[in-house]
Amino acid sequence: MVAAAEVTRYPEPANVPSQLRDDGPRKLGTWDIDLLALEGNEGGKLPNDHLTWLQAIPADAPIEHIRAAYSRDGVVHVRGVLDRDKVFDTRAKFFEYVSPSGVLQPETAPREGLYNTQLDPAQFPGPSATQFNRNQNDNKLLDLSVSAGYEPFIVDFSDDPALLGFVGRLMSDWQEPFRFKRQLLRTNIPRTYKAATRVHYDQMYLRGMEPGAVTAWIPMGDVSPVSGGLMYLEDSVPLGLELENKFKEMNKDLPPEEQLSAFNQNMLYGGGLTKDCRAFSLATNRRWLVGDYRAGDVVFHHSCMIHCSANNEDPEDRIRLATDVRFADRAQPYDVRWEEFYYPGDGK
Ligand SMILES: O=C(O)CCC(=O)C(=O)O
Numbered sequence: 001m002v003a004a005a006e007v008t009r010y011p012e013p014a015n016v017p018s019q020l021r022d023d024g025p026r027k028l029g030t031w032d033i034d035l036l037a038l039e040g041n042e043g044g045k046l047p048n049d050h051l052t053w054l055q056a057i058p059a060d061a062p063i064e065h066i067r068a069a070y071s072r073d074g075v076v077h078v079r080g081v082l083d084r085d086k087v088f089d090t091r092a093k094f095f096e097y098v099s100p101s102g103v104l105q106p107e108t109a110p111r112e113g114l115y116n117t118q119l120d121p122a123q124f125p126g127p128s129a130t131q132f133n134r135n136q137n138d139n140k141l142l143d144l145s146v147s148a149g150y151e152p153f154i155v156d157f158s159d160d161p162a163l164l165g166f167v168g169r170l171m172s173d174w175q176e177p178f179r180f181k182r183q184l185l186r187t188n189i190p191r192t193y194k195a196a197t198r199v200h201y202d203q204m205y206l207r208g209m210e211p212g213a214v215t216a217w218i219p220m221g222d223v224s225p226v227s228g229g230l231m232y233l234e235d236s237v238p239l240g241l242e243l244e245n246k247f248k249e250m251n252k253d254l255p256p257e258e259q260l261s262a263f264n265q266n267m268l269y270g271g272g273l274t275k276d277c278r279a280f281s282l283a284t285n286r287r288w289l290v291g292d293y294r295a296g297d298v299v300f301h302h303s304c305m306i307h308c309s310a311n312n313e314d315p316e317d318r319i320r321l322a323t324d325v326r327f328a329d330r331a332q333p334y335d336v337r338w339e340e341f342y343y344p345g346d347g348k
Pocket residue numbers: 186197202215216217230307308309322323324325
């Protein structure tokens with residue numbers, strides 16, 4: 001077994017040069033990317049010349065523009081796909097539901113999702129930090145976040161026709177777009193360290209199908225550039241595809257079930273490519289695309305697009321809540337393992 005302390009594990013990619021595009025504006029609203037101090041799991045400030053903005057496109061922009069951005073970049077941040085009030089209502093319901101965990105600042109509205117800073121954030125690791133060796137009931141927030149995912153208020157939120165409709169327009173060659181039942185709710189607690197989302201691409205969890213599923217990452221609240229939203233590695237679909245092909249080759253003599261596993265002997269312990277997003281962007285000579293996300297926005301990404309999150313340094317101690325749901329075409333073969341609800345340690 002691979003040591004738990006291992007930070008990085010992926011096959012050396014052959015030379016996959018990045019198609020670096022012209023740097024866009026360094027300012028986004030009141031934010032200046034050169035002044036951001038972002039850190040990932042392994043610490044170390046991300047060099048600002050390795051950051052650039054993920055620009056949002058309004059949901060009512062011509063779909064051809066949105067489609068072109070998605071196929072060029074592997075990711076598109078769409079502003080205003082969902083009704084903002086609905087997103088906040090669901091956020092409020094979620095935080096009410098998990099409030100027995102004690103995570104909320106007493107006497108604040110659940111809708112705000114403010115963290116109870118009296119508590120040690122280390123007691124609330126999220127789903128990816130607890131993939132293995134978890135004692136039952138050692139993390140009430142995680143237990144409640146998991147079971148919230150089975151509740152109609154979350155399932156209905158994810159089944160919003162506006163979302164499926166958008167996917168249908170984005171993937172116009174799909175015959176029958178559908179949403180996988182499996183979904184996660186992720187609470188990133190402010191100033192929790194070593195608990196950010198590792199560098200990964202989703203195909204490693206979706207090995208029961210060919211690359212091509214679409215992930216919708218849905219911030220459930222406003223998530224500013226310093227509040228632990230997703231960051232995408234620019235021009236990384238070709239790199240993700242190559243890494244996955246190499247993993248396939250490495251996995252080919254494993255039992256079939258193991259070949260599909262994101263946690264088999266060839267993978268980083270606990271999943272992902274590396275916990276060190278700083279080193280990864282330097283090694284691959286690519287920048288992290290950083291977004292300023294608002295409730296109602298949805299980010300769509302390709303299953304080989306590489307991404308991670310930075311630590312949540314929200315100045316108001318807001319918990320970063322997001323959910324991720326995935327879509328595919330029912331007319332094509334898809335990963336049937338994703339037809340079930342998520343539970344911790346389910347190995348996908
Ligand atoms: O919300 C996160 O931090 C992780 C989400 C993710 O990896 C995804 O949407 O594919």
